[in-house]
Amino acid sequence: MADRSLVHIAFYAALIAALGLVPPVAIPFLGGVPITAQTLGVMLAGIMLGPVRGGLAVLLFLFLVALGAPFLAGGRGGLGVFATPSVGFLIGWPVGAFVAGWIMRATPGMNIFASAAVSAAVGGILVVYLFGIPGVAYMAGLPLTTAALGSAIYIPGDLVKVVLAALIAQTIARGLPGAMLSRS
């Protein structure tokens, strides 16, 4: 793999870590469920870097968390986070970034906002929950439907993040067109 790609992967992994510092925002009209910026970073990694590099960037980020870096939102890290009921969501992240990057690449003609919004929604929500909900069900010993209902409280916040991811991708593409590696 080219060195430039290697550095890009490392930089997006670091960016996802930096976004973990953004304080969680509790949105009152969504019932006060806190939303963090970290999954925004996961969506962006796929949208900006494309499937393989995006997926690898998220994988690298999770690897560092597993090694003991406190990079997850709220300063969490270490092997303990992989023993929580949310582990399925973490496993879904790299796959979600891959799918988001793949959609971005598969829709070269579409404008960036629309394409990024679809990528973020499918990769960042659908795919991530596809892994996350069975994870909750298994770790918590709950039926799938109950696990799905319990996880659903985060979906409104994730929809907000889809819009933000699309806006951010569009802004970056305007400021630094070369940054849309998923399309080059």
Place this chain on the structure above:
Amino acid sequence: MISIYLQGDSWLHRAPAGLKLFVVAVASLLLFQVNSPLIFIACLAGVVGCYATLGSEGLKRLALLRGLTVLLGILLVLHWISGTFWEGISVVLRLVVLILAANLVSITTRMDDMLEAVMPLFRPLGWFGLSARKPALCVALVLRFAPYMMQIFSRMREAYQARTGAKNSWKLIPPLAIQCLRMSDNVADALQARGGSDGLAGQAEIRTRPKAA
């Protein structure tokens, strides 16, 4: 360096990283085979005992459970609604044991040693003509640049707060990303100038912290 590692010299610190990982992995698999709250309580006592052997700093690390109380509480409520309250108690106890045990490995193992212990897993990369050292190089890059980006971000946030009064906004993310990407191009050039990742990766070792004298 940023890590959840707890400085110390206990028996757990001295145990080899690979062994600790193996024990926790096997214990976690076994815990999924049992369903008796009594066994879980015994395991919990054992794990908390291990934290106690690390001293008061070790016991302070049990505070990590505080962040999980809401989540575990919700799980218990969901079980209670589904009419499986006692199973819920088992589930919560098992999760607490699993989380504390896994965390115990992380707080008693240096990131370097942990990386060293899992490096054999990257050996298959060699079959595809990739150096197994590349993941280690990536880890070192992230550890070097994550704090730097966090610094850029908090500086941008301060400036934004001074201008607008608002604490933070999504509008800070595009400039952050653009600055970071510009920097990543420079780093890629610097890496190239030093013989590329293969040149670096061919060297004896890439360390994530300065070598102890």
